[in-house]
Structures are given as C-alpha cells and as structure tokens.
Amino acid sequence: MGGSVTKLQHLTNRLAARASAYGLEVSTENSKVMVNSKNTTSATTNISMNGEPLEEVSRSKYMGATLSKDDNCTAEICIRIPATTAAMAWLNMVWKSNISFQTKLKLFRSPVVSILLYGCETWTQLADDERKTQAFENKCLRKLIRIP
Structure with missing residues (x-):
C-alpha cells in the first residue's frame, strides 16, 4: 500500500529486490x-515490476474476500450468498431432522x-446491501423452522 504512485512504485521495486x-x-x-483513491484525477497508474507494467484492476480477491476499487461490497455479498446457500444445502x-431449534440455530x-x-468488517455496506443480507438470513431462518 502506497500513499502515492511514486511511493507505490518504490515499494514495488523494493519487493522485487x-x-x-x-x-x-x-x-x-x-x-x-x-x-483506491478519492482523487479521481489519479485514476490510472503506471506501476511496473522488473520493467513489465502491472495490470490495473478494479476488483481483486485477497484471502478469500473480494476487494473493489470503489469500496462497494455488493460484489462480495453476491459471492457470499451462493457460498452460504451451498453450506445450507x-x-x-440437519434442518429436516427433529433436533431442537436451539441446536439448529447454533449450527446455523x-x-x-x-x-x-x-470479511464483513471491511465492507462499506449500503442500505440495499443490508436489506439483501437480512432477507437472505431470514430465508435461511425460515428453512430452519420449516416455513416455506
């Protein structure tokens, strides 16, 4: 992470060295x-490593979490919901069994x-994103108590 293009190029050179x-x-x-900058005039960079230019991206996956250039977590939520659906499936x-609701809730x-x-601690969540995650959580909880 660099505070300017010059600093980022310097850090990239040090990493390679x-x-x-x-x-x-x-x-x-x-x-x-x-x-990731509020200054839109420096929207592009020309960072290179070992003489080769590095590709500039607007979204990147880091340690299982998707980071976006605009600090928007909508893309991450759209990835997390299918992964959670798979875990529910x-x-x-367990959800269909006769174990107590408290046990199911703990497992949930x-x-x-x-x-x-x-990774939600890094999210900048908009109201629409919050509604989407809450609606999904409610859908999962309905499944636990067998409400279609």
Missing part, C-alpha cells in the same frame, strides 16, 4: 495494481453465518 535477494521471483503476470439433513450461527459474513 528483496525477493531476488532470496532467490525468489515475483510473478508480474499474477501481480495486479488497484487504486450441505446441512439440509457457527458455520453458516460465518461464511455469509466473512
């Missing part, structure tokens, strides 16, 4: 640049809600 010192090579093909036999809150909200 330190990696080279240990016999490692940073892949310029897999390295990307994402500018995987536990379908542990693995399922964790998948839905992974």
Whole structure:
C-alpha cells in the first residue's frame, strides 16, 4: 500500500529486490495494481515490476474476500450468498431432522453465518446491501423452522 504512485512504485521495486535477494521471483503476470483513491484525477497508474507494467484492476480477491476499487461490497455479498446457500444445502439433513431449534440455530450461527459474513468488517455496506443480507438470513431462518 502506497500513499502515492511514486511511493507505490518504490515499494514495488523494493519487493522485487528483496525477493531476488532470496532467490525468489515475483510473478508480474499474477501481480495486479488497484487504486483506491478519492482523487479521481489519479485514476490510472503506471506501476511496473522488473520493467513489465502491472495490470490495473478494479476488483481483486485477497484471502478469500473480494476487494473493489470503489469500496462497494455488493460484489462480495453476491459471492457470499451462493457460498452460504451451498453450506445450507450441505446441512439440509440437519434442518429436516427433529433436533431442537436451539441446536439448529447454533449450527446455523457457527458455520453458516460465518461464511455469509466473512470479511464483513471491511465492507462499506449500503442500505440495499443490508436489506439483501437480512432477507437472505431470514430465508435461511425460515428453512430452519420449516416455513416455506
């Protein structure tokens, strides 16, 4: 992370140099640049590594979370909901069983809600995004208590 294009280029050069010192090579093909700035005049950068320009992206996946250039979490929510749906489907036999609602709720809150909200501390959530996640959570809870 750099505060300016010059600083980012300097940090990129240092990364390549330190990696080279240990016999490692940073892949310029897999390295990307994402500018997150309120200053729209510096919307593009020309960062290079080892003489090759790095691709500038508006969205990137980092440690399982999708980061976007505009600080919008809508894309991440659209990824999280299908992943959570898959977790709900995987536990379908549990939801259909006669175990207590409290046990089902604990199972729902542990693995399922964790998948839905992974990385949410970095989200800039709009009202529409909040409604979408709340509606999905309500749908899941209805499934737990067998309300179609």
